[in-house]
Amino acid sequence: MVNLYEVTETNEMIEQENLDVRTITLGISLLDCIDSDLEKVKENVYNKITTVAKDLVKVGKEIEGKYQIPIVNKRISLTPIALIGGAACKTSDDFVEIAKSIDAAAKKVGVNFIGGYSALVSKGMTKADELLIRSIPKAMKETDLICSSINLGSTRTGINMDAVRLMGEIIHETAEYTKENDSLGCAKLVVFCNAPDDNPFMAGAFHGVTEADAIINVGVSGPGVVKRALEKVRGESFEVLCETIKKTAFKITRVGQLVAKEASQKLGVPFGIIDLSLAPTPAIGDSVAGILEEIGLEYAGAPGTTAALAMLNDQVKKGGIMASSYVGGLSGAFIPVSEDQGMIDAVQANALTIEKLEAMTCVCSVGLDMIAIPGDTKPTTISGIIADEMAIGMINQKTTAVRLIPVIGKGVGEIVEFGGLLGYAPIMPVNQYSCDAFVNRQGRIPAPVHSFKN
Template identity: 80%
Template structure:
């Protein structure tokens, strides 16, 4: 059992070191909402979400006040909508109506994001999948709280290059349709390989078909806590460094476990997983990049960066799995450029490039995350970047993702302001050489040989 004494040990972390529960996410299965009539389908979706999650925000606020633990976001993830809308939706605009319904429900409930405007197309696209994908630009342009994700590959199936090509075009179209807001729609769109079914973090969250009818997943975050702990052992050996990170991750995860169990009890919804990712914010002292600097790097991007990040991720996982029996989601370190002041500083200093971020993907939680690039970047180049990240995920049997923002009207050297947790980002240069002939081949990259483990 977890008791309040364990939470009291973390008071200093909360008050001085930016420890928070980043999100309580309620996953909701919408498969039973399916109907051939679009109007009925939308009403079913609205009724189920608003019914199950009606107390989600208030419960999160009550737990936060009672235990003194900041709970930053209350979110909802749903069954990938391409699986729910296939019978009723005949055009992309039909899917946009579902997006508006989801946005209305999220607004009424007061959650900040609802994830699951999604499709799983790692081996091929159904007609429903393609219609949803083609609806994404308009759906994200006319809503505020919708997050969209498309899984284009997996270790077991390979990479669907037709979907990869299409997503390059969709990201460009989304950027154009939200250009009056610095192409903000792309910040709510992520392309994944090996997407987990139980991820509470946006924009990649959806409620997998292997999940129960409803579930509570919690994402904790404490990069500031880890940084402070490492400040106390400067110059010590790697053994001391690793032990310190493990012990700190244990305490952080215990806080998330308490919140998850309490939310589950109060909402009468089963507890799913704790995602113990280190998720930064633009706030000073809440940076994964600063942890890497405390480990010994002048800036992230310096030689040794990938090794330092690998060490950090491994020790966070080792500490976290001792604190909870149900660790899942992504559980590692996020390295989004715009959301981490230390990462921004490294880009401005010239220490960090997209190519180095791609190398770091091999050992971090996600991949090329919240990176602003010139609006003139071609769709084929974006597809090539998606293919590279997907290949890393496929071969290494891990989740990788691309959340990249080709900001219309901006070029290298400009800065883009997204606001809130999304922060701001310097526009980064992209390799200028073409991969168009590669992207246009069509078909699927086969699964790697080590995928055959049956």
């Protein structure tokens, strides 16, 4: 039961510290939409989405009004489309046709984004998987709301290096296809190792095949709340610091739990998980880098950054799991460069490099996220960066991801504007030494020895 004090405290966090529910994400299974006829698949998919999600946006607005809690995004995640289109799609253009139907359905129900234009290829690729992957550049150009994710590796299966090599090419091709918008298509494309089935955050959300026919997952966020709480214990011991983060994460997660239960009841859809990730926005004071600076770093990227981030992530999870019985998704801290003003400042001060961000990946939620790089970066170099991140996830039994944006026609130090929650970013330098011979080997990197747990 939420008492009056908690209500007052929550209102203060919303009004003064940028607390919000970042997303209500409705997961929808499309397994019953499979057909060997492409037109029938398109019709089935459109009808399923527009029927199951018809009240999602309305319910989100009702909850916002009732509790005065901002719900920034209403989103949908779908069963990986490589599975749904496999029987009907003979070419990559066939998958693009399904993408257009999905995009039209998303616009019809009024959501911000729809995820699940995805393939799971950690061990190998089917023909349908490969066709979907090759369709991504055109699909990103010809749709507005679709997000795409590809799982390239896992602790249990190793890393599919053939798919890693292909995705380096696809990311570069997507950048070319959308170069008129500063290669914005790449901002809606992410590659994973150990992708979770229940992630409500874009661009990586998809509805796993182990999930129910429909499910409600909620993502909460409150880096500004955590920073304000830490300001009150400035100079105190690590024990006090950790206790403060835990207590704050508990309060943030309780808000998400409230919204999730209400949405579940109103929509008649089971509640899945709360993802308690600290996801920043470009707004001043809503920065994960700002938390790291409050902990005691001059800039994110200074010596001690990885340790501070590890502590932050662990305490957020410890506090969050006490507030909800079902914590899942990614749950930790996101460090997207373009969406976090503190991260942008650190890059511009030369305190933060791609190599340091890679080290931070070992202890944070995702990885190299929303990083703009020179448009002339070779596809093999992109693949090498992806391989490094996949290895961190595989060895450490955690989710890692890469969302790189090679901005065609721009170079190091130039600024690229993405707009909205995607923010803006300085283009970061990339190591120019070649990894071509490594990336062009065929096959997969085997699973690590500690993956054998049967």
